[in-house]
Amino acid sequence: MTKLRQHFLPWIKVLLSQGLALGGLWLLPASILPGAPLILLLQGIAACAIGRALGLSLLWIPIQILLPLAIAYNAVVPSWVYPAALVFCLLIYWNSASEQVPLYLTNRRTWKALSDLVQTSGARTFVDLGSGMGGVVTYLARAHPSLQAVGLETAPLVFLASKIRVIATGRGNAKVTYKSIWEEDLSAHDIVYCFLSPVPMPRMFAKAKAEMRPGTLFVSNSFAVPGKEATDISDVADGRKTRLYIYRM
Numbered sequence: 001m002t003k004l005r006q007h008f009l010p011w012i013k014v015l016l017s018q019g020l021a022l023g024g025l026w027l028l029p030a031s032i033l034p035g036a037p038l039i040l041l042l043q044g045i046a047a048c049a050i051g052r053a054l055g056l057s058l059l060w061i062p063i064q065i066l067l068p069l070a071i072a073y074n075a076v077v078p079s080w081v082y083p084a085a086l087v088f089c090l091l092i093y094w095n096s097a098s099e100q101v102p103l104y105l106t107n108r109r110t111w112k113a114l115s116d117l118v119q120t121s122g123a124r125t126f127v128d129l130g131s132g133m134g135g136v137v138t139y140l141a142r143a144h145p146s147l148q149a150v151g152l153e154t155a156p157l158v159f160l161a162s163k164i165r166v167i168a169t170g171r172g173n174a175k176v177t178y179k180s181i182w183e184e185d186l187s188a189h190d191i192v193y194c195f196l197s198p199v200p201m202p203r204m205f206a207k208a209k210a211e212m213r214p215g216t217l218f219v220s221n222s223f224a225v226p227g228k229e230a231t232d233i234s235d236v237a238d239g240r241k242t243r244l245y246i247y248r249m
């Protein structure tokens with residue numbers, strides 16, 4: 001049930017925000033509305049804003065903008081666009097089917113909470129297992145020049161985007177590597193961070209227990225390890241009520 005909710009809730013929010021945007025545009029006098037493609041674009045932009053207010057991540061913006069145009073111009077869209085869009089999505093959501101880990105990103109307040117944890121624990125090395133767009137890694141590398149912050153990612157387009165982000169920050173202590181989270185030797189890190197899904201948690205924690213050094217920290221965003229009491233729980237004061245489950249090895 002939780003899994004179903006997790007997969008379908010964003011789509012329900014997309015449909016709701018598109019419906020509200022459409023309703024809003026209907027209320028406007030026709031005389032001030034631009035021509036058809038621009039109205040559709042406007043609807044997409046309004047849906048983006050509503051979707052953000054409903055808690056959708058920035059990753060939904062392209063879908064929200066393209067959806068009204070794709071529906072209205074379905075008949076004239078060249079047929080290659082659909083397989084191309086499918087490949088594009090595959091390169092982003094690479095691990096959704098195989099690992100049952102979708103792409104959603106740690107927010108800024110949680111970056112700060114992780115930064116505080118780095119500070120208080122005196123960690124010198126940090127790894128983000130499944131580092132997404134590299135936000136955690138680049139933030140921590142900037143905030144803590146003496147920290148080695150590493151990210152591991154295997155979704156091709158996401159990896160590429162994060163690599164460019166890391167290069168753009170110009171910080172030698174930030175790195176993202178194209179590598180599976182299951183291949184990393186966790187003994188190299190003082191803090192191991194993950195934001196995955198409930199599915200890999202038991203296997204990942206067993207790996208952490210086998211490899212991590214005593215006293216080091218395993219931190220899971222939102223997903224507790226089943227049957228294992230956390231050493232500490234950090235509640236982040238953000239909109240989605242993020243919880244960091246902290247396990248001291």
Ligand SMILES: C[S@@+](CC[C@H](N)C(=O)[O-])C[C@H]1O[C@@H](n2cnc3c(N)ncnc32)[C@H](O)[C@@H]1O
Nearest residue numbers: 095101104105106130131132153154155180181
């Ligand atoms: C929920 S996102 C979290 C992104 C990032 N850690 C953050 O918090 O902003 C999970 C990420 O893990 C990646 N991932 C899932 N399984 C993986 C695997 N076996 N190896 C490397 N990355 C993986 C996904 O591609 C996705 O980008």
